[in-house]
Amino acid sequence: MENEKRHIWILIAIALVFCAVLIGYNLFFVKEPQAIVIETDIAESDTEQSLGEGYIVPTSKVNINTASAEQLDEELEGIGPSLAQRIVSYRDANGLFTDIEQIKNVSGIGDKKFEAIKDYITVS
Numbered sequence: 001m002e003n004e005k006r007h008i009w010i011l012i013a014i015a016l017v018f019c020a021v022l023i024g025y026n027l028f029f030v031k032e033p034q035a036i037v038i039e040t041d042i043a044e045s046d047t048e049q050s051l052g053e054g055y056i057v058p059t060s061k062v063n064i065n066t067a068s069a070e071q072l073d074e075e076l077e078g079i080g081p082s083l084a085q086r087i088v089s090y091r092d093a094n095g096l097f098t099d100i101e102q103i104k105n106v107s108g109i110g111d112k113k114f115e116a117i118k119d120y121i122t123v124s
Contacts (some may be wrong), residue, residue, distance in 0.1 A: 007015045061122040064103060065096045076117050083108045 005033060062075045072084035079087070083106075090106045097103060098119050104114050 061120055063123065064100070064121050065091065065123050076120060078113055078116055099123060 062071065064072070067075070069081065069084040069088045072079050072087055073081045076084075080085075086108060087103065087106050091097065100118060100123055101114070102112070103109055103117075103121065
């Protein structure tokens with residue numbers, strides 16, 4: 001019985017020493033985490049103002065000569081289903097766009113809307 005108590009005290013002592021070593025290691029050898037700053041070309045406030053809150057920036061440009069009305073509606077902020085259909089109808093009636101600024105000839109797309117989408121559309 002006495003031998004059993006002695007073994008328990010030895011195990012407790014070993015556990016305490018182990019805990020002390022872990023605490024000491026964390027205090028003296030583990031470095032504090034540091035924040036990493038990543039700089040981008042687009043300011044966050046500019047993005048929110050031009051695209052609206054909750055908008056996901058497309059990873060590739062939308063070709064306005066080949067995109068369907070559904071694609072234009074889904075992938076371009078501010079282009080709803082009716083405006084997307086007008087773009088496709090204009091393209092069908094007048095031929096392919098040769099320059100992205102020609103999209104301003106579509107009823108409902110003025111300078112302001114063009115400025116919002118010009119970086120996300122292409123004709124090639």
